[in-house]
Amino acid sequence: MKSLKQxxxxxxxxxxxxxxxxxxxxxxxxxxxxxFAKYTDKAEEVDFSKKIKFIKGDVAxxxxxxxxxxxxxxxxxxxxxxxxxxxxxxxxxLEVNCCGQINILEARRKVNPGSKYIFIGTRAQFGKVGExxxxxxxxxxxxxxxxxxxxxxTAENYCKLYERTFNLKSVILRLPQVYGPSxxxxxxxxxxxxxxxxxxxxxxxxxxxxxxxxxxIIYIDDVANLIIKILExxxxxxxxxxxxxxxxxxxxxxxxxxxxxxxxSFKAVPFPPNLEKFELGxxxxxxxxxxxxxxxxxxxxxxxxIKKTVEFYKxx
Numbered sequence: 001m002k003s004l005k006q007x008x009x010x011x012x013x014x015x016x017x018x019x020x021x022x023x024x025x026x027x028x029x030x031x032x033x034x035x036f037a038k039y040t041d042k043a044e045e046v047d048f049s050k051k052i053k054f055i056k057g058d059v060a061x062x063x064x065x066x067x068x069x070x071x072x073x074x075x076x077x078x079x080x081x082x083x084x085x086x087x088x089x090x091x092x093x094l095e096v097n098c099c100g101q102i103n104i105l106e107a108r109r110k111v112n113p114g115s116k117y118i119f120i121g122t123r124a125q126f127g128k129v130g131e132x133x134x135x136x137x138x139x140x141x142x143x144x145x146x147x148x149x150x151x152x153x154t155a156e157n158y159c160k161l162y163e164r165t166f167n168l169k170s171v172i173l174r175l176p177q178v179y180g181p182s183x184x185x186x187x188x189x190x191x192x193x194x195x196x197x198x199x200x201x202x203x204x205x206x207x208x209x210x211x212x213x214x215x216x217i218i219y220i221d222d223v224a225n226l227i228i229k230i231l232e233x234x235x236x237x238x239x240x241x242x243x244x245x246x247x248x249x250x251x252x253x254x255x256x257x258x259x260x261x262x263x264x265s266f267k268a269v270p271f272p273p274n275l276e277k278f279e280l281g282x283x284x285x286x287x288x289x290x291x292x293x294x295x296x297x298x299x300x301x302x303x304x305x306i307k308k309t310v311e312f313y314k315x316x
Contacts, residue, residue, distance in 0.1 A: 010072040013079030015043035027051040042184040059100030066107040097151035121174040124149035135286035169237035180220030181312035199264030210268040211251025216243040216284035219305035243285035
């Protein structure tokens with residue numbers, strides 16, 4: 001297998017939060033990085049963009065995907081649509097998370113079956129779990145309660161189908177909420193980033209569910225480190241739960257943010273009625289498998305990660 005320095009890597013959906021952090025790390029090491037995304041304007045403005053190739057395209061467009069993955073030695077699928085709670089439009093989510101996955105797998109099968117493939121799944125695939133099920137293992141039954149979770153579970157099953165049928169292998173990473181600096185200064189879906197933004201504006205942080213749910217959150221650098229280790233590894237298949245290895249209540253997160261920002265305040269409140277049926281409750285992953293397989297360990301404590309994120313935004 002060629003060394004990582006020689007790899008040509010395609011990041012599908014790479015203009016988003018995780019994709020840009022990963023592209024930055026890989027490009028700084030001299031890798032040949034291409035980002036394929038529907039919207040690239042903001043990404044093309046980041047300070048390292050000249051080191052990266054950009055392809056504007058839709059993951060739901062098979063021809064564009066087939067053309068883009070040719071000659072790529074590694075493909076990472078970060079494409080996703082995460083709708084705001086309360087919105088219900090299944091078709092965009094279906095096109096990106098399911099049709100897009102089929103397009104990638106079909107294109108790999110036809111023109112690039114030897115490529116390493118990393119698919120990014122989500123904690124939402126598991127839905128609500130009981131306290132007795134924590135920490136959640138890879139084998140735990142998935143019962144998603146959102147379109148996003150259902151479609152990500154389906155996309156994962158496509159990977160399993162193509163491996164059984166065509167020996168087309170995939171590395172699947174199920175991530176919890178990822179937080180850290182947004183390189184484009186656009187909003188992320190992370191509650192951590194949203195809380196930091198409000199605190200820096202000296203606003204009130206309303207912590208739903210009285211903040212008692214235990215969260216599994218992971219700093220962006222730890223995610224990038226893991227993906228790089230996978231690219232360097234000879235391992236080309238498997239399903240792995242990924243997390244910080246730390247447990248923290250949401251109210252404790254709010255308290256840390258207000259303390260580090262030295263502004264804002266927080267208040268524990270019940271779930272609004274329109275959000276309660278979508279709330280996933282306490283959750284954290286068993287990460288022993290991913291740690292052992294890739295000799296990887298999360299390096300960033302929650303307090304350190306929040307501090308780094310706050311400092312980044314203060315400089316901006």
